[in-house]
Amino acid sequence: MSLKSNRLLALGILQNMLSDKGTLSTQLNKITLEHPDANLPLIQEYTYGVCRWYHRLEVILTELMDKPLRKKDQDIHCLLLLGLYQLYYMRTPDHAAINETVALTRRLGKDWASKLVNAILRNAQRKQEALEADSAVPSIAGYSHPQWMITALKNDWPDQWEGILFKNNIQAPMTLRVNTRRIDRESYLAQLAKGDIAGKPGNISTTAIILDQAVDVTQLPGFAEGLVSVQDETSQMVAALLAVEPNSRCLDACAAPGGKTCALLENQPDNLELYALDNSNSRLEKVRENLARLQLQATLLCGNAQDTASWWDGKPFDSILLDAPCTGTGVIRRHPDIKLLRHSEDAPRLASIQQQLLTALWPCLKKGGRMLYSTCSVLKAENTLQIEAFLASTKDATIVDITLPGAIPCHAGLQFLPGQDNLDGFYYALLEKV
Numbered sequence: 001m002s003l004k005s006n007r008l009l010a011l012g013i014l015q016n017m018l019s020d021k022g023t024l025s026t027q028l029n030k031i032t033l034e035h036p037d038a039n040l041p042l043i044q045e046y047t048y049g050v051c052r053w054y055h056r057l058e059v060i061l062t063e064l065m066d067k068p069l070r071k072k073d074q075d076i077h078c079l080l081l082l083g084l085y086q087l088y089y090m091r092t093p094d095h096a097a098i099n100e101t102v103a104l105t106r107r108l109g110k111d112w113a114s115k116l117v118n119a120i121l122r123n124a125q126r127k128q129e130a131l132e133a134d135s136a137v138p139s140i141a142g143y144s145h146p147q148w149m150i151t152a153l154k155n156d157w158p159d160q161w162e163g164i165l166f167k168n169n170i171q172a173p174m175t176l177r178v179n180t181r182r183i184d185r186e187s188y189l190a191q192l193a194k195g196d197i198a199g200k201p202g203n204i205s206t207t208a209i210i211l212d213q214a215v216d217v218t219q220l221p222g223f224a225e226g227l228v229s230v231q232d233e234t235s236q237m238v239a240a241l242l243a244v245e246p247n248s249r250c251l252d253a254c255a256a257p258g259g260k261t262c263a264l265l266e267n268q269p270d271n272l273e274l275y276a277l278d279n280s281n282s283r284l285e286k287v288r289e290n291l292a293r294l295q296l297q298a299t300l301l302c303g304n305a306q307d308t309a310s311w312w313d314g315k316p317f318d319s320i321l322l323d324a325p326c327t328g329t330g331v332i333r334r335h336p337d338i339k340l341l342r343h344s345e346d347a348p349r350l351a352s353i354q355q356q357l358l359t360a361l362w363p364c365l366k367k368g369g370r371m372l373y374s375t376c377s378v379l380k381a382e383n384t385l386q387i388e389a390f391l392a393s394t395k396d397a398t399i400v401d402i403t404l405p406g407a408i409p410c411h412a413g414l415q416f417l418p419g420q421d422n423l424d425g426f427y428y429a430l431l432e433k434v
């Protein structure tokens with residue numbers, strides 16, 4: 001597939017994402033299936049890069065244009081963002097970045113735009129130093145985040161917000177979870193070394209390996225056979241914190257795509273009766289695929305966790321993992337499109353869903369049982385404030401003290417901030433029914 005075609009595919013993904021027709025990762029998965037000859041790493045670089053720097057590129061582009069393009073020419077707008085990204089952030093020689101972008105106007109059937117695109121990008125090239133200086137911090141362009149997120153982070157983390165914003169714009173490492181039922185971490189590191197893949201043990205999880213450079217999973221030794229999975233260390237820690245007992249009954253209430261379901265099963269191989277529930281059938285398919293690859297077993301349930309009568313047989317669970325739907329503000333390093341797809345009203349909306357999930361699932365837990373509540377958010381309304389409110393309104397709930405190296409103790413629960421020790425932003429609260 002030609003460079004132009006790969007750029008056209010990237011352009012399509014960006015346009016869809018900007019009109020709320022799918023996240024980058026779902027669209028890239030689709031491209032993998034529909035265009036097996038596409039250069040996925042290159043398309044990924046274009047699309048993730050534009051999203052990472054979108055708020056900065058938009059400000060620069062506005063300065064370079066006399067007036068905005070019409071709604072029906074949003075493809076040209078996206079093309080300009082892509083061209084600017086190539087010019088400022090990629091190693092493509094300037095003339096090639098400009099010429100390739102101009103050539104794409106013709107592929108889009110919009111020859112009229114070629115002069116305009118050429119003029120804007122040449123101007124961007126000439127004025128790069130001044131334009132970049134103009135978009136220095138503190139500003140939306142400088143931080144390359146939407147204003148509502150900057151304000152929310154400032155409010156919740158008055159001493160750390162700026163660090164969070166900077167680290168959100170740095171790509172996260174690729175981290176693996178070794179399936180220690182099948183191979184120990186040292187032996188897997190040796191297998192990686194044999195394949196010339198450099199990595200080192202993780203800092204907080206005994207099953208984690210951090211790769212020096214991301215690789216396609218198909219290059220990982222034994223990936224298809226289930227020796228490893230891709231998962232950040234903070235997510236891996238869920239299994240150690242919930243510490244389910246052998247011969248027990250456990251519910252993973254928001255399970256798909258199953259990263260934590262599998263981590264729980266790998267951590268407790270002894271006769272664990274695990275139920276993986278999700279309200280999305282298509283996402284449950286991913287859980288099924290992951291379980292099959294890792295040769296693990298769980299009972300899959302499709303249903304709304306809030307409507308327990310529709311899926312629960314009434315037998316209490318010894319432990320519950322509630323990895324709740326959230327804003328994802330802790331994983332922007334991995335999913336920069338979150339900055340574009342999430343809006344200020346999402347935080348209170350999701351906080352209300354989380355509260356309903358906690359309340360609905362609590363009766364499913366047996367007396368003496370434990371529930372681990374987790375999110376990949378850094379907003380307090382979804383984390384410590386959520387759990388403080390739950391504890392205040394639930395007489396038979398108490399919080400269990402947990403510690404993890406480097407995690408910030410909150411009033412209730414533990415928080416990792418994104419990029420701290422190169423980990424994802426993540427929150428945990430371990431609750432016990434008394």
Ligand SMILES: C[S@@+](CC[C@H](N)C(=O)[O-])C[C@H]1O[C@@H](n2cnc3c(N)ncnc32)[C@H](O)[C@@H]1O
Nearest residue numbers: 254255256257258259260278279280304305323
């Ligand atoms: C943060 S993701 C879970 C990630 C998963 N635990 C993992 O580690 O792979 C949240 C999941 O909750 C599911 N979900 C959202 N609302 C739900 C509900 N009311 N009942 C059941 N599942 C729900 C979503 O479909 C999504 O798959």
